[in-house]
Amino acid sequence: MFDIPKEREVPFAGVTPAPVGEQPMMITGNWRTYRPVIDHEKCNLCMNCVIFCPDACWQLNEAEEEVVWNSKYCKGCLICVNECTTAALTKTYELDFEDGVVRLEKLF
Amino acid sequence: MAKEVTLSGCAAAAQAVKMAKVDVICSYPIRPYTAAMMELAKMVANGELDAEFIHGEGEHAQLSVCYGASAAGARTFTGSSGVGVTYAFETYSPISGARLPVQMMIADRTLDPPGDFGSEHTDAMSCRDQGWLMGWAETPQEAFDNHLINYRVGEDPRVMLPQFVCQDGYFVSHLPGKVTLPDQSQVDEFLPPYKPPHALDTKKPVSHGPQIRPDQGVIMDLQRAQAFLDVPKVIRGAIDDFNRIFGRRYSPFVEEYQTDDADVVFFIQGAHALTARHAIKHLRGKGLKIGLVKLRFVRPFPTEEVAEALSKFKAVGVVETSTSYGGAMRGGNLLHEVRAALYDAPKRPLTTSFMAGMGGEVIPLQEFYWMAEVLAKAVKDGRVGKYVYWVGFEQAA
Amino acid sequence: MAVAVKTQTLSPIKKIRSVPTEEYYVPGHRTCAGCGPALQYKLVAKAAGPNTIFIGPTGCMYVANSSYLCTPYAVPWIHAQITNGGAVASGIEAAYQVLIRKGKWEGELPNVIVMAGDGGSVDIGLQAMSAMMYRGHDALFICYDNEAYANTGIQTSPTTPYGGNTTFTPPGPAIPEGKRLFPKDPPQLVIGGHPAVKYVATASVAYPVDLINKVRKALNVPGPTFLHIHAPCPKGWKFDESKTVEVAKLAIQTGMWVLYEWENGEFKYQHKPKEYKPVREYLKVQNRFAHLTEAHIAKMQAFVDAKLKAPGIPVEIPVPPPRATA
Numbered sequence: 001m002f003d004i005p006k007e008r009e010v011p012f013a014g015v016t017p018a019p020v021g022e023q024p025m026m027i028t029g030n031w032r033t034y035r036p037v038i039d040h041e042k043c044n045l046c047m048n049c050v051i052f053c054p055d056a057c058w059q060l061n062e063a064e065e066e067v068v069w070n071s072k073y074c075k076g077c078l079i080c081v082n083e084c085t086t087a088a089l090t091k092t093y094e095l096d097f098e099d100g101v102v103r104l105e106k107l108f
Numbered sequence: 109m110a111k112e113v114t115l116s117g118c119a120a121a122a123q124a125v126k127m128a129k130v131d132v133i134c135s136y137p138i139r140p141y142t143a144a145m146m147e148l149a150k151m152v153a154n155g156e157l158d159a160e161f162i163h164g165e166g167e168h169a170q171l172s173v174c175y176g177a178s179a180a181g182a183r184t185f186t187g188s189s190g191v192g193v194t195y196a197f198e199t200y201s202p203i204s205g206a207r208l209p210v211q212m213m214i215a216d217r218t219l220d221p222p223g224d225f226g227s228e229h230t231d232a233m234s235c236r237d238q239g240w241l242m243g244w245a246e247t248p249q250e251a252f253d254n255h256l257i258n259y260r261v262g263e264d265p266r267v268m269l270p271q272f273v274c275q276d277g278y279f280v281s282h283l284p285g286k287v288t289l290p291d292q293s294q295v296d297e298f299l300p301p302y303k304p305p306h307a308l309d310t311k312k313p314v315s316h317g318p319q320i321r322p323d324q325g326v327i328m329d330l331q332r333a334q335a336f337l338d339v340p341k342v343i344r345g346a347i348d349d350f351n352r353i354f355g356r357r358y359s360p361f362v363e364e365y366q367t368d369d370a371d372v373v374f375f376i377q378g379a380h381a382l383t384a385r386h387a388i389k390h391l392r393g394k395g396l397k398i399g400l401v402k403l404r405f406v407r408p409f410p411t412e413e414v415a416e417a418l419s420k421f422k423a424v425g426v427v428e429t430s431t432s433y434g435g436a437m438r439g440g441n442l443l444h445e446v447r448a449a450l451y452d453a454p455k456r457p458l459t460t461s462f463m464a465g466m467g468g469e470v471i472p473l474q475e476f477y478w479m480a481e482v483l484a485k486a487v488k489d490g491r492v493g494k495y496v497y498w499v500g501f502e503q504a505a
Numbered sequence: 506m507a508v509a510v511k512t513q514t515l516s517p518i519k520k521i522r523s524v525p526t527e528e529y530y531v532p533g534h535r536t537c538a539g540c541g542p543a544l545q546y547k548l549v550a551k552a553a554g555p556n557t558i559f560i561g562p563t564g565c566m567y568v569a570n571s572s573y574l575c576t577p578y579a580v581p582w583i584h585a586q587i588t589n590g591g592a593v594a595s596g597i598e599a600a601y602q603v604l605i606r607k608g609k610w611e612g613e614l615p616n617v618i619v620m621a622g623d624g625g626s627v628d629i630g631l632q633a634m635s636a637m638m639y640r641g642h643d644a645l646f647i648c649y650d651n652e653a654y655a656n657t658g659i660q661t662s663p664t665t666p667y668g669g670n671t672t673f674t675p676p677g678p679a680i681p682e683g684k685r686l687f688p689k690d691p692p693q694l695v696i697g698g699h700p701a702v703k704y705v706a707t708a709s710v711a712y713p714v715d716l717i718n719k720v721r722k723a724l725n726v727p728g729p730t731f732l733h734i735h736a737p738c739p740k741g742w743k744f745d746e747s748k749t750v751e752v753a754k755l756a757i758q759t760g761m762w763v764l765y766e767w768e769n770g771e772f773k774y775q776h777k778p779k780e781y782k783p784v785r786e787y788l789k790v791q792n793r794f795a796h797l798t799e800a801h802i803a804k805m806q807a808f809v810d811a812k813l814k815a816p817g818i819p820v821e822i823p824v825p826p827p828r829a830t831a
Contacts, residue, residue: 001334002330002333002334004327004330008323008324008327009327010320010324010327010328010331010574011574012207012305012306012331013205013206013207013268013306013316013328013331014205014206014316014317014318014320014324014328014574015305015306015314015315015316015317016314016315016318016574016575016576017313017314017315018313018314018315018576018578018579018580018581018582019531019533019575019576019577019578019579020531020579021528021531021579022531022532022533023531023532023533023534023575023576023577024533025533025573025574025575026533026534026535026572026573026575026577027533028532028533028534028535031538045522046521047521047522047524048521050521050524051521051524051548051713052544052710052713052749052750053544053547054536054539054540054541054543054544054547054749055532055534055536055543055547056528056530056531056532056547057532059526060526070532072532073532073533075537075538075539076538077538077539077540077739077746077747077749078539078746078747079539079544079746079747079748079749079750081747082747082748082750082751083750083751131600131603131604131607131609132596132599132600132603134596158603158606158607159603160599160600160602160603162595162596162599162640163640164592164636165592165632165633165635165636165639166632168588168589168592168633169589169591169592169595169632169633169636172585172586172588172589172592172593172595172596172633173592173593173595173596173599174596175585175589175593175596176560176583176585176592176593176594176595176596176597176599176600177596177597177599177600178596178600179583179596179597180558180596180597180600180601180604181600181604181609181610182596182599182600182603182604184596198586198588199586199589202584202586301609308558308581308583308597309581310555310556310557310558310580310581310612310615311612313578313579313580313581313582314581314582315571315576315578315581315582315583316581316582316583316584317571317583317584318571318572318573318574318575318576318584319567319568319571319572319573319574320573320574321573324573324574
């Protein structure tokens with residue numbers, strides 16, 4: 001038997017479990033230079049941000065009747081800002097936020 | 109009841125695949141293996157075999173269809189010959205890396221150019237490093253048996269590897285021989301149903317074959333390397349069961365013939381072993397102490413068994429039916445393996461190789477006599493003259 | 506021999522609000538910001554739902570998604586070589602047919618979807634795709650078209666438009682227009698020679714409801730089906746990553762992309778503009794066309810005008826291009 005360190009183990013034949021809801025092994029929130037910021041007053045729930053986000057980072061909270069942003073994965077492409085029909089979304093520089101651009105604990 | 113019939117190697121392979129209750133078959137025509145597919149097509153058309161028979165659009169597709177079907181949980185069968193085998197080359201490593209026990213029959217054929225229908229092991233041997241089991245049959249009976257043995261070994265949870273089940277084109281694939289067809293109940297006892305560990309199942313979703321980093325790639329390689337280290341004991345177990353259930357007397361890796369007092373031997377795999385046996389009978393009549401060692405699996409290569417078997421002799425002539433142009437031994441594929449296996453042996457015989465049957469030619473008895481002469485002279489001289497002899501094209505021995 | 510057919514009916518939706526909220530292509534993938542192919546993947550996965558198996562031939566949607574042993578696919582997914590998406594799908598579908606028939610698998614025949622790029626569909630993958638369709642496997646083949654080999658660094662593919670600047674068709678004094686050849690027409694390739702195919706459609710990330718409904722229809726129709734989905738690539742086409750949907754919409758407004766369905770021999774248009782904008786409007790927002798001269802643009806406009814007469818009508822290339830090596 002070969003001695004494979006625990007942290008370097010790879011599942012049999014590379015078959016990996018399917019993710020549920022999100023893939024936390026590939027966090028992409030630290031890619032952003034800009035961040036979409038929502039003004040809920042202006043939002044008419046047209047859902048363009050929800051439907052057009054390639055990373056599924058806008059979701060509708062049915063109970064609260066508002067769209068919710070996912071900072072963990074948002075890459076900052078700003079398609080949502082571009083497609084927003086009521087100018088409820090604006091782009092803001094990531095470093096303007098106190099929690100802006102954190103370095104991840106590991107590379108991937 | 110088991111019954112004795114007369115079948116070609118291709119027909120025997122088809123019978124074995126049918127009795128293995130294969131689920132998905134993918135065909136593409138190329139001589140000579142194609143006769144096996146024709147048999148299977150008939151069985152499906154006649155309702156004797158319930159399987160999906162897919163007409164692949166080429167060998168690459170044949171293997172790709174089997175890759176998908178095997179991942180979905182089906183027992184699969186495909187096959188090819190010659191340039192068909194090399195056309196599918198891209199698919200071999202992904203299949204073994206995914207640990208899918210696809211079975212592929214190879215009825216050997218030379219590689220072009222130009223087109224040649226003859227049998228040469230070069231097609232299959234060029235795929236020997238792709239992580240597949242590989243071995244040759246000498247007769248239609250052995251071909252039949254090897255298909256069942258390979259399904260059993262390849263699908264074993266400790267192995268999970270694809271298999272090249274080889275037979276020489278024409279010499280085995282198209283020459284009729286006696287085959288004992290077992291009862292279905294014997295086959296069922298020997299070969300349990302295929303149980304994939306991670307089938308593509310919408311109830312238990314998994315991802316097959318995601319990209320990996322180099323540091324993960326090496327671990328995947330290690331997994332296959334480990335599997336190949338584990339295969340020999342699985343093969344031994346399968347052969348024991350096979351001999352018990354079917355009443356045969358196979359040795360798992362190397363088979364010896366007339367070796368008890370032999371000074372020199374032919375080392376060989378596949379169809380030409382049959383002619384070699386006859387040559388040996390005649391040569392022994394003339395007083396030459398010669399025997400034969402036949403290889404049953406070239407992957408995994410049975411290093412210890414080969415070393416143990418061959419170190420008993422004074423000289424070994426490796427009868428090659430394939431070549432590696434520019435190789436360390438000037439061409440002999442099997443000689444590379446044999447010499448490597450013998451390197452650590454306390455007692456090493458003289459070794460050389462014979463290019464024989466190349467282009468698909470028959471190896472006549474006279475050529476075996478000539479090879480025996482070369483070996484006898486080597487023993488007398490205490491050295492071999494060359495790494496490789498192209499039989500029929502060399503100056504006097 | 507019994508043939509298993511799906512009993513599911515995926516129903517059409519009317520508006521964005523009724524798009525299912527469940528994600529089967531989840532956040533956490535390494536595709537570029539603003540990736541058009543990732544957006545269409547998300548929409549296709551939503552439309553198809555949980556009873557689905559994806560086949561992912563090598564391409565952006567393999568390399569950038571299934572990174573380092575983690576993938577965003579919440580349904581079963583399997584890698585295929587860039588060459589053989591159609592063949593692997595054929596094997597999976599065939600396996601389910603026989604396993605269901607033999608009682609070895611209980612459940613509904615899954616939606617089998619090949620998610621191939623333009624290269625994996627109509628270049629190196631063409632043979633396998635065509636054979637899957639010829640044999641009549643119950644599978645949906647999607648060509649997500651970002652008009653280049655993007656993950657290898659934006660090399661030209663058979664669907665890269667005339668005049669496209671790619672790393673294999675750089676414009677220079679000897680070849681001022683960059684790409685000289687006119688593109689292949691994937692849906693027409695499928696429609697033209699595969700009698701087993703009963704449903705083919707084009708779609709775009711700019712019209713997600715239309716896209717979702719076409720995926721569902723394609724999955725409801727028994728046998729092989731084909732979707733050609735326009736998926737702009739900010740990196741390859743050289744436009745700002747926030748403009749992916751805008752660029753996709755402009756393609757339709759200028760006639761560079763046409764939305765239609767072909768069902769049992771009948772063509773139907775969707776979102777057809779009353780009046781087409783000049784193609785210049787589309788070209789000018791992408792730097793891959795920045796080098797084109799008026800003459801090149803006129804050639805492109807003539808090509809588009811001819812194509813717009815009707816889908817399925819062979820288009821004569823306005824000026825036969827010289828051989829690429831000339």
